[in-house]
Every structure is written in structure tokens, then in C-alpha cells.
Amino acid sequence: MKIIYFSLYVFLFSSSILAKVIKPNFAFNLETLKNFYPGIQFQNQDKKAKLLGIKDGFNYYKQAFSHQQYQLDLLITVNPATKKIHQLEIHFPSYFLHDDLLARLQKSYGKQNQFKNKDQHSVYIWKNAKQLRIIYEAGCSITCFPIFLSMKKINI
Numbered sequence: 001m002k003i004i005y006f007s008l009y010v011f012l013f014s015s016s017i018l019a020k021v022i023k024p025n026f027a028f029n030l031e032t033l034k035n036f037y038p039g040i041q042f043q044n045q046d047k048k049a050k051l052l053g054i055k056d057g058f059n060y061y062k063q064a065f066s067h068q069q070y071q072l073d074l075l076i077t078v079n080p081a082t083k084k085i086h087q088l089e090i091h092f093p094s095y096f097l098h099d100d101l102l103a104r105l106q107k108s109y110g111k112q113n114q115f116k117n118k119d120q121h122s123v124y125i126w127k128n129a130k131q132l133r134i135i136y137e138a139g140c141s142i143t144c145f146p147i148f149l150s151m152k153k154i155n156i
Helices: 002-018 028-038 097-107
Strands: 050-055 059-067 070-079 084-090 114-117 121-126 132-140 143-154
Touching: 028 050, 028 070, 028 084, 028 097, 097 121, 097 132, 097 143
Parallel strands: none
Antiparallel strands: 050 059, 059 070, 070 084, 084 143, 114 121, 121 132, 132 143
16 A cells, blocks of 8 residues: 555656646736837738727727736727827736836836826826827825826927
8 A cells, every 4th residue: 555655646746747837927018019009001901800899089998908817908099091090999807917017118208207106006197208198097005006008199
């Protein structure tokens, strides 16, 4: 009986050592969205973007965006006269890392102009970051996570 237990123990222990563990990579890079930045020509040749409606002279689209192991829904506002993207809004899943995303935003656009914190929710605002008005919101419970990011083209 001891031999059976020993054999079972060795088998279970050795199989766990040989198992390949792949960590999920949820690192989000802003460069992956460069084709959807405000000011860029909107291209919907593959018809992936769904028209949600037309209001105030803008077309509103929703498009699924996949990269690595995550999928995001992008809300895109397009000026129909110029066919250029006017605003981009992204809602993030809660497993994204707030610290990483905020660091990438600050590296790309500098320190935010405004910061507001209330009830474990923070809002970061860049008023003119490369002709973009950027609003980023994050929340905290046990860990901190991004909620949404909005980028809007501003006219100077």
C-alpha cells in the first residue's frame, strides 16, 4: 500500500513540475489603438464598426477591438463631412492594471492638468495633450483598475 501511495505522490509531484505555466499578458499599450485616435481618418472597409446612431452632426460607432488576450469595445465618434475620428472612448475590464495604464498615459502625454479623487474613484484630465482632451477614470477596491479612457480632438 505504501508503494501505491508513494507512486501516486511521485506521479502527481512530477507532473506539476513539468506543467507549462503561461501567465496571461494584460499589459495594455496605447500604440495598439493608434488607428482609432482622434484626428485619424476613419476606415470601416471591413464593416467591423456598427453604426449606433447620428446625433449633432456626428456618426457614433461601436467596434470590437481584439489584441493579445483581451477584447475591448471602442465607442468612436466620426465627423461625416471629413470622415475623421472626433472622439474615442474605451471601457476597460476590471482586470486591467491602473498603475500601468496611468504610467503609459503620463509617459506619452505628460502629467495631467487636473486630478480629482472621491470615494476611491479618481479622474485624471489632460486639457491639451497633443491637441487631445483626455479623461481617464480609475477606481479602487482591493486593487486599482481603469474604468474608462476618453480622447477627444480639440480645435486650437
